[in-house]
Amino acid sequence: xxxxxxxxxxxxxxxxxxxxxxxxxxxxxxxxxxxxxxxxxxxxxxxxxxxxxxxxxxxxxxxxxxxxxxxxxxxxxxxxxxxxxxxxxxxxxxxxxxxxxxxxxxxxxxxxxxxxxxxxxxxxxxxxxxxxxxxxxxxxxxxxxxxxxxxxxxxxxxxxxxxxxxxxxxxxxxxxxxxxxxxxxxxxxxxxxxxxxxxxxxxxxxxxxxxxxxxxxxxxxxxxxxxxxxxxxxxxxxxxxxxxxxxxxxxxxxxxxxxxxxxxxxxxxxxxxxxxxxxxxxxxxxxxxxxxxxxxxxxxxxxxxxxxxxxxxxxxxxxxxxxxxxxxxxxxxxxxxxxxxxxxxxxxxxxxxxxxxxxxxxxxxxxxxxxxxxxxxxxxxxxxxxxxxxxxxxxxxxxxxxxxxxxxxxxxxxxxxxxxxxxxxxxxxxxxxxxxxxxxxxxxxxxxxxxxxxxxxxxxxxxxxxxxxxxxxxxxxxxxxxxxxxxxxxxxxxxxxxxxxxxxxxxxxxxxxxxxxxxxxxxxxxxxxxxxxxxxxxxxxxxxxxxxxxxxxxxxxxxxx
Numbered sequence: 261x262x263x264x265x266x267x268x269x270x271x272x273x274x275x276x277x278x279x280x281x282x283x284x285x286x287x288x289x290x291x292x293x294x295x296x297x298x299x300x301x302x303x304x305x306x307x308x309x310x311x312x313x314x315x316x317x318x319x320x321x322x323x324x325x326x327x328x329x330x331x332x333x334x335x336x337x338x339x340x341x342x343x344x345x346x347x348x349x350x351x352x353x354x355x356x357x358x359x360x361x362x363x364x365x366x367x368x369x370x371x372x373x374x375x376x377x378x379x380x381x382x383x384x385x386x387x388x389x390x391x392x393x394x395x396x397x398x399x400x401x402x403x404x405x406x407x408x409x410x411x412x413x414x415x416x417x418x419x420x421x422x423x424x425x426x427x428x429x430x431x432x433x434x435x436x437x438x439x440x441x442x443x444x445x446x447x448x449x450x451x452x453x454x455x456x457x458x459x460x461x462x463x464x465x466x467x468x469x470x471x472x473x474x475x476x477x478x479x480x481x482x483x484x485x486x487x488x489x490x491x492x493x494x495x496x497x498x499x500x501x502x503x504x505x506x507x508x509x510x511x512x513x514x515x516x517x518x519x520x521x522x523x524x525x526x527x528x529x530x531x532x533x534x535x536x537x538x539x540x541x542x543x544x545x546x547x548x549x550x551x552x553x554x555x556x557x558x559x560x561x562x563x564x565x566x567x568x569x570x571x572x573x574x575x576x577x578x579x580x581x582x583x584x585x586x587x588x589x590x591x592x593x594x595x596x597x598x599x600x601x602x603x604x605x606x607x608x609x610x611x612x613x614x615x616x617x618x619x620x621x622x623x624x625x626x627x628x629x630x631x632x633x634x635x636x637x638x639x640x641x642x643x644x645x646x647x648x649x650x651x652x653x654x655x656x657x658x659x660x661x662x663x664x665x666x667x668x669x670x671x672x673x674x675x676x677x678x679x680x681x682x683x684x685x686x687x688x689x690x691x692x693x694x695x696x697x698x699x700x701x702x703x704x705x706x707x708x709x710x711x712x713x714x715x716x717x718x719x720x721x722x723x724x725x726x727x728x729x730x731x732x733x734x735x736x737x738x739x740x741x742x743x744x745x746x747x748x749x750x751x752x753x754x755x756x757x758x759x760x761x762x763x764x765x766x767x768x769x770x771x772x773x774x775x776x777x778x779x780x781x782x783x784x785x786x787x788x789x790x791x792x793x794x795x796x797x798x799x800x801x802x803x804x805x806x807x808x809x810x811x812x813x814x815x816x817x818x819x820x821x
Contacts, residue, residue, distance in 0.1 A: 347403050351485055355407045360496045362411045364488070365426060365441040366401065370415040373398055377438050377457075385463065385477045393479050397460060400484050401440075411492070430454070432521060434748050442488065444495035451500075451526045453491040458652040460484050494766070501545040501764035502528040508535045509552035510583070514741040518548070521740070521753055522760065536560060540567035545764040546577035546730075551737040553586040561595045574719060574729040577763025581734045582663035584692060599715040600670035600677030601733045608662040608683060608709060608735070609690035609698065619696055623660035623744070624687070626711045629679040643718050643726050646678035650758035654751040657681060657711075659738040664689050665710040674717050680732075681712035681755070711735040712755070730763040 347355070368376055374394035381387035404411045416423045418437045427435045433454040435441065440460070443452035462481035503522055507513045515531050522529045530544075537560040540547055547567065570576050580596065584607050593603045610616045610624035617623040631648040667677050685708040688701040712735065718728040738744060738752075745752040 347400060347407070347485060351489055352407055354489060354493070355404060355411065358408050358410055358492065358496060360410065360444050362492055362495060363441075363443045364401065364404065364411060364413050364492075365443070366413070366415045367418060367423060367426065367435055367437055367439045367441070368415060369417040370398060373415070373438070380438055380457065381461075381479070384457070387477050387479060390461075390479050393461065393482050396482055397484050400482070401488065404488070432525065432753070434754075440488065440491075442491035442495050444492075451495045451497070453494050455487050455491055456653055459487045499766075500526055500528050501761075501766045502543055503530070503546050503548060503760070503764060504540070504544045505529065505531045505548040505550055506534065506537060507531060507550055508533045508537070509554045509556065510550055511553040511586075512551065514551050514581070514737050515548075516741075517745060518550070518740045518756070521757060525757060525761075527760070527764070527766075537563050539563050542567070542570070544576075545766075546579065546760065548579040549581070549592075551581050551583035551586075552589060552592065553583055555589040556592045556595075558591065561591060564595070568717070568729045568731070570729065572719075573721070574717060574727040575765055577730040577732070577765070579732050579734070579760060579763060581737045581740065582665075583737055584661040584663050596731070596733060597668055598671045599675055599717075599731045600668045601713050601715055601731065602666045602668040603733070604664040604666065604689065605692075606664055606689040607692050607694060608664055608711075609688050609694065609701070610684070610686060611688060611701070611706060612684055612686035615684055615686065617658075617660075620660065621696055621698075622662075622690075623658065623738075624662070624683065626657040626659060626662075626681045626683060628654050628656075629682045629710075631678070643728075644676045646676075646680075646714065650755070650762060651680070653754050654681075654758075656750060657739060657752045657755055658744040658747070658750045659711070659736040659752065660742065660744075661738060662709075662711055662735040665713055665733055665735045667710055667713060670715065672717060674719060675715055676718070677713060677715040679710045679712075680714050680759070681710070683709045683711055709735075712739075712759070714759075732759045732763060 366373065377394040377397075378390055381390050401413060405413050416426055426441065430441060430452060433439075433441065433452070435454060436456075438457060440455040441452055442455065443450055445451055460483055461479045462483055464478050464480040505515045505518065507515055513531075513533075519529050519531060536557070540563050544567075547564070564578065568574070568576050568578060582603065588605060589603075596603055607622065608624065610621045613621070615625045628648075628651045631646045662683070667679055670677055686706050687709050688705045688707075689709075690698050690701075713733045715731045715733075716728050718726055721727050734740075734756075740752065740756050742752075744750055
């Protein structure tokens with residue numbers, strides 16, 4: 261081998277000896293770099309997965325918090341016209357200030373309340389289309405608990421045993437589907453109030469087809485705010501009205517049914533058998549003269565008058581129930597006539613057999629008076645006009661042995677007198693003791709008589725607020741003490757209770773809110789075809805496509821990074 265070959269081999273050996281470690285090093289570096297890149301990519305991907313997991317967890321947590329807080333706090337924003345699904349500021353202030361535990365029991369399943377009430381309105385009031393008022397009621401009721409955790413809302417399915425328990429707990433309230441029971445307290449200290457359909461919804465009459473012999477009713481507003489908050493105010497009030505029932509002038513004590521009714525509705529009641537009334541303690545809010553058969557003396561009438569006057573502060577009341585078996589009571593009747601209530605001798609006899617119990621013309625249907633027929637001078641002054649709100653739940657009463665009553669002219673100009681319940685125009689006056697086949701009357705004798713009359717004396721106190729004392733006269737004791745009074749289809753007890761609450765001053769909670777009226781019955785009516793098309797394009801087309809494009813862009817960018 262020559263020198264050149266040797267040199268060449270030597271160079272190749274040296275080159276291989278030098279390059280081999282370098283190649284190995286390059287390979288090692290390349291492998292290490294790839295591992296580092298893989299480790300970085302793994303870490304970066306792990307961070308992404310972790311971030312996505314955290315975001316998803318945060319969204320789930322946020323969704324859960326909104327659901328939980330939504331039950332306890334008001335988290336909604338009302339975009340409806342005139343905020344018809346919102347509670348007024350004044351109402352919110354009152355609700356937030358409630359310190360006692362209050363239970364609101366809605367006698368309907370929450371999800372079926374609108375459908376059931378629509379059916380009820382159609383059946384009982386002829387309302388074919390109530391719009392969204394029933395959904396609005398549920399929305400407004402549910403907001404109460406979000407403003408104050410002491411107010412508990414409970415929906416009771418009428419088909420459940422829980423509803424049966426409610427009806428048994430409040431037997432005198434005659435609870436039915438759709439009613440709302442508001443209560444506060446436990447046992448004998450519990451105060452409650454029932455809200456019925458006409459308490460919640462303002463009704464108006466549509467006489468469009470009156471010429472064809474019929475008219476329909478419509479819901480013109482929602483009074484749930486006033487009704488529900490007023491009921492809460494009543495139930496949390498520590499004031500309990502006190503009633504005294506005087507039976508000393510009565511041959512028979514008819515007070516038992518009345519006492520039971522009053523106690524069931526949070527009244528304190530005392531039955532007094534005093535033969536002579538020397539004075540009426542100011543602690544009573546109202547007194548009751550129950551079916552007297554013996555006349556009063558002048559000093560007793562003076563005591564009653566002094567009580568009603570209340571030192572010029574008024575705010576007292578008297579309930580009088582007549583007894584047809586008694587002789588004339590000139591002193592007591594003279595006192596009533598001073599208040600514009602005339603009591604006549606005899607017994608009312610119904611000549612229209614369609615308005616009586618079979619073979620009993622003395623027992624007849626009595627109907628609410630039409631307040632629109634009042635005299636003009638009384639309707640001009642709102643304080644003088646008759647407040648017919650006590651007749652909201654009254655359909656008709658059924659009573660027997662009615663003493664004829666009529667509206668007269670009171671002695672005092674500050675006393676205004678109003679008919680509350682009337683007979684039909686087919687009634688006549690028969691002598692006491694007349695038999696069922698008595699027929700000594702002619703067409704000229706037939707007329708309408710009052711069966712319940714309200715007289716009120718009103719004035720103004722130093723703060724220019726109205727103060728009022730009431731006298732109510734009932735033509736028959738059977739409004740409260742008879743088999744008919746226990747019949748749920750007639751309104752005897754409802755009327756007596758409503759009048760008693762008024763004379764005792766328990767109906768005025770001092771809370772009043774504007775009726776909620778839905779002028780835009782449904783959002784669907786304000787959505788046009790073009791707006792539907794635009795919304796469909798945006799949410800079904802543009803937004804999903806945009807998300808896909810963004811996803812592809814991010815994928816390509818990361819792949820090429």
